Amino acid sequence: MGQSTYQSVVLAKRPTSLIVPGETFTMKEHEIVKAEDLKDGEVLVDTLYLSVDPAMRGWLNDTRSYVPPLKIGETMRGAVIAKVVVSKSSKFSAGDYVTCYTGWREQAVAKEKDLMPLEVPANGQLTDALGALGTTGLTAYFGIINIGKVKAGDFVVVSGAAGATGSVVCQIAKLKGAKVLGLVGSDDKVEWLKELGCDRALNYKDPNFPTQFKEATKDLIDVFFDNVGGEILELALSRAKAHSRFVMCGSISQYNSANPTGPKNISMIIVMRIRMEGFIVYDYANEFPAARKELAQWLSEGNLQRKETIIKGGLGAAEKALLALYEGLNTGKLLVEVKAVNASAGLRL
Numbered sequence: 192m193g194q195s196t197y198q199s200v201v202l203a204k205r206p207t208s209l210i211v212p213g214e215t216f217t218m219k220e221h222e223i224v225k226a227e228d229l230k231d232g233e234v235l236v237d238t239l240y241l242s243v244d245p246a247m248r249g250w251l252n253d254t255r256s257y258v259p260p261l262k263i264g265e266t267m268r269g270a271v272i273a274k275v276v277v278s279k280s281s282k283f284s285a286g287d288y289v290t291c292y293t294g295w296r297e298q299a300v301a302k303e304k305d306l307m308p309l310e311v312p313a314n315g316q317l318t319d320a321l322g323a324l325g326t327t328g329l330t331a332y333f334g335i336i337n338i339g340k341v342k343a344g345d346f347v348v349v350s351g352a353a354g355a356t357g358s359v360v361c362q363i364a365k366l367k368g369a370k371v372l373g374l375v376g377s378d379d380k381v382e383w384l385k386e387l388g389c390d391r392a393l394n395y396k397d398p399n400f401p402t403q404f405k406e407a408t409k410d411l412i413d414v415f416f417d418n419v420g421g422e423i424l425e426l427a428l429s430r431a432k433a434h435s436r437f438v439m440c441g442s443i444s445q446y447n448s449a450n451p452t453g454p455k456n457i458s459m460i461i462v463m464r465i466r467m468e469g470f471i472v473y474d475y476a477n478e479f480p481a482a483r484k485e486l487a488q489w490l491s492e493g494n495l496q497r498k499e500t501i502i503k504g505g506l507g508a509a510e511k512a513l514l515a516l517y518e519g520l521n522t523g524k525l526l527v528e529v530k531a532v533n534a535s536a537g538l539r540l
């Protein structure tokens with residue numbers, strides 16, 4: 192007999208700092224959708240992988256942001272890789288792989304207009320659609336090119352440099368002829384950044400980091416790509432060159448804080464005439480196809496390397512995976528495997 196229900200993860204209680212496993216989210220059961228329940232233009236998909244993103248913590252707060260807060264009882268939103276199992280669409284067939292924003296659920300009904308066909312380029316793999324060729328790869332691309340306006344000879348400093356976004360930023364900056372310093376939270380990550388071609392990488396957890404950072408930035412910073420905010424942003428401001436560009440991509444160090452803090456030396460923006468600019472990748476949605484094509488080209492030529500950290504254990508592992516992101520467990524893109532496509536390496540939390 193086939194399965195009669197599937198599960199989703201819904202918001203149960205808004206956290207005040209870190210999410211609390213077993214309290215912030217709860218599992219909800221749903222009846223399996225039958226083929227005859229689908230309307231024209233709809234498909235039924237099985238979720239294979241969830242994208243786990245730092246911004247998810249912000250969606251749980253009842254505050255004004257670039258998307259409305261998740262409601263209590265609502266299924267956790269997020270990008271996924273899924274497989275079409277039943278189709279009433281002329282554009283998709285059973286067996287097709289797609290990406291969509293159906294969130295933390297094992298199955299979903301989606302409209303064809305909300306699905307993106309998944310193409311695996313030469314040298315690529317299915318999961319790149321959520322990493323190097325997905326939102327984080329695109330964030331790196333538009334952040335460093337459009338906001339950072341990186342050019343040959345620039346000295347670029349990247350925080351969160353071994354993450355999904357940061358690792359792609361470092362490599363694009365190198366492709367554009369910049370000198371790159373990456374900031375990361377472990378010695379293993381320092382080594383990986385060197386393999387990626389970074390000129391230098393520093394572990395910000397080293398007790399001597401402030402001194403090392405000062406020495407490593409003696410030529411002063413042209414472009415700072417910030418994924419973490421907090422004390423690292425303050426240090427970067429103290430080493431900014433006149434007319435430098437600060438790409439404000441994220442501030443993960445503050446996402447779980449009940450009392451977020453900002454840099455004390457914000458007046459450096461004035462005295463060094465810094466252009467500090469935030470952005471949300473979806474502002475560039477019309478340009479995604481062209482950017483994805485260029486990223487895929489770099490990937491197929493071997494000019495773009497990537498890693499991913501896959502958490503196994505199905506939907507139930509998603510909340511712990513989200514917590515692990517703030518502990519720096521991942522190198523490269525963090526994903527949760529909901530349903531195995533084939534035997535892939537992964538971690539159990």
Ligand SMILES: NC(=O)c1ccc[n+]([C@@H]2O[C@H](COP(=O)([O-])OP(=O)(O)OC[C@H]3O[C@@H](n4cnc5c(N)ncnc54)[C@H](OP(=O)(O)O)[C@@H]3O)[C@@H](O)[C@H]2O)c1
Nearest residue numbers: 245330354355356375376418419441442443444471472519
């Ligand atoms: N603006 C946009 O449109 C946009 C889109 C996507 C992502 N983002 C932002 O980009 C940043 C990176 O996102 P991602 O998806 O690529 O995640 P990620 O970098 O793959 O993962 C997060 C990494 O952040 C580091 N980290 C965690 N807590 C930290 C802390 N307190 N201080 C310093 N580093 C810390 C950890 O690495 P370490 O081991 O090195 O600490 C962790 O691996 C996030 O801030 C995210 O919000 C922005």
